[in-house]
Amino acid sequence: MSEDSEYEQAREQARRATEEALAEADEARADTDQLKAEALTGEMLHEGLRQQGLIYGGLIGIAVVMVQPFLVATSLDTSAMICIVAFSVAIPFLAALVMVNRQEVFRGRRTPSVTVTVTQAIAQLAAFVGIVAGFWHITWVAGVVMLVAGLVAVGVHSAGFVRLEVTRKPPP
Numbered sequence: 001m002s003e004d005s006e007y008e009q010a011r012e013q014a015r016r017a018t019e020e021a022l023a024e025a026d027e028a029r030a031d032t033d034q035l036k037a038e039a040l041t042g043e044m045l046h047e048g049l050r051q052q053g054l055i056y057g058g059l060i061g062i063a064v065v066m067v068q069p070f071l072v073a074t075s076l077d078t079s080a081m082i083c084i085v086a087f088s089v090a091i092p093f094l095a096a097l098v099m100v101n102r103q104e105v106f107r108g109r110r111t112p113s114v115t116v117t118v119t120q121a122i123a124q125l126a127a128f129v130g131i132v133a134g135f136w137h138i139t140w141v142a143g144v145v146m147l148v149a150g151l152v153a154v155g156v157h158s159a160g161f162v163r164l165e166v167t168r169k170p171p172p
Helices: 003-071 078-107 114-138 140-166
Strands: none
Touching (some): 003 114, 078 114, 114 140
16 A cells, blocks of 8 residues: 555544544533533422412411401401402412422422412412502502502513523523
């Protein structure tokens, strides 16, 4: 064999080895990216479950505090009655959701139940109505401010969530 053909063969072998090494590196990088994405998804799930538990517990606490003055009241005006009825719906639903949330945390996954999703909406809406009605009972201005501030807060949370989670780029 001539020196030139040996040189060409060695060069071709080096080129193939380089391509194989690059392909293996790309495969390893893809595997690493997938593992990172799965880890982030798990972390996001657990953080979401922790936040839900905090929300449910906080709403129960607010409800208990706001209902206490009405327990000894001899008569209730309309806003106080709305407050009490809304919290009488919200408290048991929120308590049930706390229990479901604990099970979700234990299992490491959310429940696919439509019933839970509907209960969440009803419980949170009832708690919000109860809070607004409770502040309205004190003074209508406070009720209106609470209503507007609550709606703005939902918008702020939604915008923050979209900015942080939905538009998030996958890990490098």
